[in-house]
Amino acid sequence: MTLALLVALSGLPMRGPARGDEVPRLTFAQLGDSMRANLGVTQSIMAYNGREIEIQGFIIPAGPPDLSFFLLSRVSGTGNYCCELPSGQDETVYVYTARGVSLRYDPIRVYRIRGVFEAGHHVDRSHGVSFFRVRDARVEEAVGARIFKQ
Amino acid sequence: MTPVTVVWRYLQGRFVTSVLTVVSVGLGVSLVIASVLLTRGIKEGFIAGATDYNLIVGAKGSPTQLVLNVVFRMDAPTPNIPFSAYEEIRHDPRVEAAVPVAMGDAYQGFRYVATTEAYFAPFSWRRHVPAVSTGRLFRSEPSGKPDYEAVLGVDVARRTGLKAADRFFEGEEMAAYPLTVVGVLRRTGTADDRAIFISLASYWEMNEISRQATVKPLTAVLVRPRRLSDLTALHRGWNVAPDLQAALPTAVLLNVFNLLGLVEDVLVVVLAVVAIVVGLYLFVTMYSATLERRREIATMRALGARRVTVLGIVLLESCAIASLGGLAGILGGHGLAYVGASLLAARGGPVTHALALGALQPLTLGAAIALGTLAGLLPAVLAYRTEVAENLAAL
Numbered sequence: 001m002t003l004a005l006l007v008a009l010s011g012l013p014m015r016g017p018a019r020g021d022e023v024p025r026l027t028f029a030q031l032g033d034s035m036r037a038n039l040g041v042t043q044s045i046m047a048y049n050g051r052e053i054e055i056q057g058f059i060i061p062a063g064p065p066d067l068s069f070f071l072l073s074r075v076s077g078t079g080n081y082c083c084e085l086p087s088g089q090d091e092t093v094y095v096y097t098a099r100g101v102s103l104r105y106d107p108i109r110v111y112r113i114r115g116v117f118e119a120g121h122h123v124d125r126s127h128g129v130s131f132f133r134v135r136d137a138r139v140e141e142a143v144g145a146r147i148f149k150q
Numbered sequence: 151m152t153p154v155t156v157v158w159r160y161l162q163g164r165f166v167t168s169v170l171t172v173v174s175v176g177l178g179v180s181l182v183i184a185s186v187l188l189t190r191g192i193k194e195g196f197i198a199g200a201t202d203y204n205l206i207v208g209a210k211g212s213p214t215q216l217v218l219n220v221v222f223r224m225d226a227p228t229p230n231i232p233f234s235a236y237e238e239i240r241h242d243p244r245v246e247a248a249v250p251v252a253m254g255d256a257y258q259g260f261r262y263v264a265t266t267e268a269y270f271a272p273f274s275w276r277r278h279v280p281a282v283s284t285g286r287l288f289r290s291e292p293s294g295k296p297d298y299e300a301v302l303g304v305d306v307a308r309r310t311g312l313k314a315a316d317r318f319f320e321g322e323e324m325a326a327y328p329l330t331v332v333g334v335l336r337r338t339g340t341a342d343d344r345a346i347f348i349s350l351a352s353y354w355e356m357n358e359i360s361r362q363a364t365v366k367p368l369t370a371v372l373v374r375p376r377r378l379s380d381l382t383a384l385h386r387g388w389n390v391a392p393d394l395q396a397a398l399p400t401a402v403l404l405n406v407f408n409l410l411g412l413v414e415d416v417l418v419v420v421l422a423v424v425a426i427v428v429g430l431y432l433f434v435t436m437y438s439a440t441l442e443r444r445r446e447i448a449t450m451r452a453l454g455a456r457r458v459t460v461l462g463i464v465l466l467e468s469c470a471i472a473s474l475g476g477l478a479g480i481l482g483g484h485g486l487a488y489v490g491a492s493l494l495a496a497r498g499g500p501v502t503h504a505l506a507l508g509a510l511q512p513l514t515l516g517a518a519i520a521l522g523t524l525a526g527l528l529p530a531v532l533a534y535r536t537e538v539a540e541n542l543a544a545l
Contacts, residue, residue, distance in 0.1 A: 061400035062204050062378045064277075065197045065407070070400075071378060092379040104411065105404035126275045129377055 023114060025054040028074035031132055032090040039121045041131060046119050053117040055093060055134065056110050056142045062127075067101045069094070069127065072134070076108055094130040101139045112142035153459060156450075157467045164439060171435045172475045178428035179479020179518050180486055182421050186510055187487035188494075188501070189414055195500035196222075196403050199340040202276045203249070203372035204381055206397045207231070207239060207388050213397035214405070220251055220370045221399055222500055223261050223341040227253040230367035233292065233350075235394060239371050244380045247273060249372040250292070252353050257320045259498075260306045263345045264353030266292060275374070278338045285314045285333030288349045292366070296352040300329040303343040307334045327356045344498055425521060432525035436468050440529040447533050448541035457534050464530035465523060472522020476515040483514075 026048065034045035058076040063069030072093040095113055103111075115137030122130050161168045201221045208216040209229040218224040233250065240248040249269050254262030267287055272279045288299035302312060312318055317328040329348060337343055348356075354366050373396075375381050381398075388396035440447075447460055494501040 060382055061398055061404055062381050063400065065200050065400050065403040067404075071381065073382060075382075089377070089379045094378070104408055105401070107401060127378055128275075130379075 023052050023054050024048065025056075026117070027055070028057065028091055031093070034119070035090045035131065039131075041119045048117045049119055051117055052114065053134070054112060054114045056112050056145050057093065058107065058109075059105060059111055059139075060092075061105065067103070067105070067139075068097050068099075070097075071095065072111070072113055089129070089131040092130075092132070094124075094127060094133045095137050095139075096133065096135045097137050097139060103139055103141070110142045110145040112140050112145065113137050153463045153466055156463050157470055160439070160443075160463075160467050161470065167435060167439070168471060171432055171471050172478060174431050175428055175472055175475025175518060175522070176478035176482055178424045179476050179514055180482035181424055181479075182514055183480055183483025183510070184486035184490060185417055185421060187483065188490050189410065189417075191487065191491050191501045192494070192499070193407060193410065194502040196406065198502060199500045200403060201372065201399050202273075202278070203247070203374050204378065204398065204400075205373040205375070205385060205388075206370050206399055207235070207373055207394055208370040208397070210393060210395050213395060214402050216370060216395065216397050217399045217402040219253060220372070221341065223253075223263075223345060223498065227369045230369060231371075231394060233366040233368055236368055236371045239373060239388075242384075244375055244377070244384060245373055246376040247271065247372075247374040250350060250368050251370050251372060252350060252367065253369040254348075254353055254357070255320075257306075257318060257346055258310050260303070260310070260344055260346050262348055262353065264348050264350045266350060269347070269372075273374070278340050278342070280335050280338050280342045282333040283336040285331070287333055288347070288352070290349040290351040292350040294351050296355040297349060298327060298329050298352050298356075299332040299349065301333040301335060301347040302331060303335050303345045303347075304337045305343040306346055307331075323358075324356065327352075339502075341498070341500070425517075429521050429525045432468065432471065432522060433528065435471075436464065436526045436529040437532070439467075440464060440533050443533075444536050444541045447536045448538045451536065451538045452542060460536070461530045461534040464533045465526050468522045468526025468529070469519055472518050472525075473515070475522075476518030479518065480511050480515060 026045075030045065034042040036042065055072065057072040057074055059067075060071040060073050061067065062071045072095050074091045093113070095115070098115070113134055115134040118133040118135065119131065122133065124130065199222060206216055206220055208220070209231050211228045215225050216228045219227050230252075236248060236250040239245060247268065249271075250266060251269070252264040254264055256262065270280050270287055272281075282301065283304070285301070287301055288297055290297040290299070300318075302310075307313065310318075312331050314331050314333065316331045318331070319325055319328045329346075329352070335342060335347075350366070350368075355361055373384070375384055385396045385398060388394045450460060451457070491501045
């Protein structure tokens with residue numbers, strides 16, 4: 001742990017996760033309900049645009065291994081024979097971390113993400129089309145958390 | 151005479167012992183620095199060499215083996231998959247780009263990678279696009295006539311001395327299929343620098359088994375989905391197929407990092423033991439020096455030196471040894487890390503020279519000085535308590 005700390009301190013600026021009740025927590029159920037057929041999202045979810053939010057889910061490592069970018073999904077995508085199949089934009093949040101994160105990745109653990117929320121159709125040169133994004137995100141393991149659709 | 155002058159004289163007076171103590175502190179510190187830098191370098195090497203494709207589809211087996219072999223050219227290739235699997239993947243509407251890859255044998259230790267021109271396509275989402283610095287890419291299509299043309303990674307060209315228009319082969323059985331160098335790639339900082347790229351048509355014709363086979367073999371297909379949100383569905387879909395597996399290369403690397411973290415934890419215990427041994431050695435050195443100097447200390451006291459001054463001199467000497475050892479260790483540790491990284495890189499390991507200055511160096515130096523202070527504390531107290539009358543009585 002000390003070596004990991006030295007490595008982290010020597011090359012990776014870290015920001016400790018913060019907790020507080022004042023940050024609204026969004027769920028995948030809210031995101032799914034907000035999707036509209038014309039590539040739009042509801043005003044109620046747009047109201048969170050630019051605000052700091054918290055959301056919990058499974059990490060799908062879809063970016064570089066420094067986890068500067070990854071997908072957050074309601075369902076763990078790595079099990080082959082159990083769970084539902086994660087599908088579509090309504091169950092996926094594109095997460096851009098603050099300055100890389102230092103965490104032990106585990107595909108079956110739930111993580112708590114806190115950062116600036118963006119909703120709406122967006123095309124990114126590197127990551128393509130997305131509907132829900134969290135930028136400047138901090139990540140920590142959500143110990144004991146469980147994810148339900150409803 | 152100031153305390154600094156006294157310390158300087160003390161160090162000169164026990165020159166060999168002082169140098170040996172500085173060296174032992176330096177070795178301990180260099181071990182810490184080299185371990186941290188090499189660990190960081192290996193991680194950064196994996197990150198720098200990671201592929202921009204989100205999925206790698208290959209034969210059923212270990213996803214770690216699949217990713218390490220296809221992306222980093224390490225380990226043995228996984229079993230073959232049929233070329234038709236690539237055709238199916240390519241025509242999936244959810245797939246933006248699919249690149250077939252077949253891993254071959256090696257020339258002078260550099261692996262053949264058979265692929266198509268799609269491997270070199272400059273998509274906007276790619277961080278490293280392999281482009282030729284001299285010459286051109288090979289031309290043949292998978293279904294076309296083999297051209298036996300080769301494009302070399304920059305390290306292959308440098309180490310083998312091959313250049314455009316040179317012909318080469320390795321082994322008697324390959325004499326009938328010499329390859330001609332048509333281009334050399336720019337440096338990418340990835341495993342592509344150490345690969346020899348040929349067309350699939352050439353690869354299939356060079357291999358006796360695939361020459362006779364009606365179903366042409368591949369090792370893997372690199373896949374980029376049109377929408378990243380389709381990633382997990384594609385991953386699951388191919389994984390439940392009876393003969394294919396799909397691996398998320400980043401997930402595999404993160405698992406490798408987790409294992410590396412366990413090694414780091416063991417290393418921490420080893421380094422802690424080293425720090426204790428170095429601290430004890432420093433303590434024994436200072437303690438024996440203080441015992442030897444009791445009469446000198448008593449003389450200093452008799453001439454008017456205060457107890458605190460004597461305490462300060464011993465602590466200063468201990469700190470000076472630790473500081474010199476710390477500085478030497480930081481320099482030595484960087485040298486060790488550089489040599490280690492160079493050796494790893496020469497063997498084809500993904501490693502960068504992580505020599506940038508950061509918080510590591512001052513933190514380590516501070517820790518060494520703190521250790522020195524701690525080791526010198528008891529001898530300093532001993533010097534502080536030295537009685538003048540008792541130690542000068544024999545005179």
